[in-house]
Amino acid sequence: MFFRIRPFFMPNLLLTARPFSQRNPFDPEAIAPSIPEDQPNDPIYFEKGDTREIGKKLSAKIYKKIAVMTGSGISVKAGIHDFRTPTTGLYAQIEDPDLPFPEAIFDLNYFKLDPEPFYRISPNLITTNKIPTLTHYFLKLLEDQGILLMCYTQNIDSLEKKAGLSSKKLVQAHGNVDHSHCTSCKKDYPISELRQHMLSKQPAFCECGGTIKPDIVFFGEKLPQEFHSKSELILYADLLLIIGTSLTAYPFASLAQMVSPNTPRIVINKGGYNAFAQNGFKFDSEMKRDIFFDGDCDEIISDIVKDTQWDDSLKKLVERKN
């Protein structure tokens, strides 16, 4: 049979409901961020556009409102595989005869009908034992230096928070595995209990009969309110860093087009030059507004930081947390 019949009521799989008030989804600071009053100054482009120049400009705090967009590439060295990479990505490794296509595993309608394929791969989504990468700590470094406007991430691993980045500087556009709720009545559930179900690959059901899922944004779901409420902040960025993503997922990718047309943009990613160029990035312009580094995020960030005064600060962050 294509779809398995879901038990309507399974007392042994019930989780204890947590009152909504404990989750505090209406944190005023999260919903209504303070918008900088001043507009960006005159843009400061690059002369050479190499890591040395960028390091020196960062260190001199020429840029004071840096927006960062990140993707799976920053978590690869933490041992977290992305979804789409051929052969190593999560989709490529899914061999589930029940699934019509690999992406169905994150399709809300499919999940409601048959949550078992999702739960079978869900141990891969638990990253509590993973250690942040140098790039995650670099984000914390920017915050410590008072020049991080906001970090927008597509990642659901929460390694930014583990590296110390504060919640007010982080937008997890595709959700996370830190919270969970019932897909029918929306009741909130403690993630600690859901993790046990994820580890044992057993679907968890609400007392209403609905299926419980972590707060990852599935296909068919809206992005979190936080993404929409904080996306306008990027209008005020005086520098945009795009790290570890090819920006193929929308609406997240549209943030890169929302910055001021004068805001410099630095891309650090393995591949994707042509895709960026097709989306309006001009890496070979004499003006050097857009810069592209093709390679390993951690290595390029490390090179940049060598030419700041923050080498020791970054090392201390890494040592303290590890």
Ligand SMILES: [Zn+2]
């Ligand atoms: Zn429910």
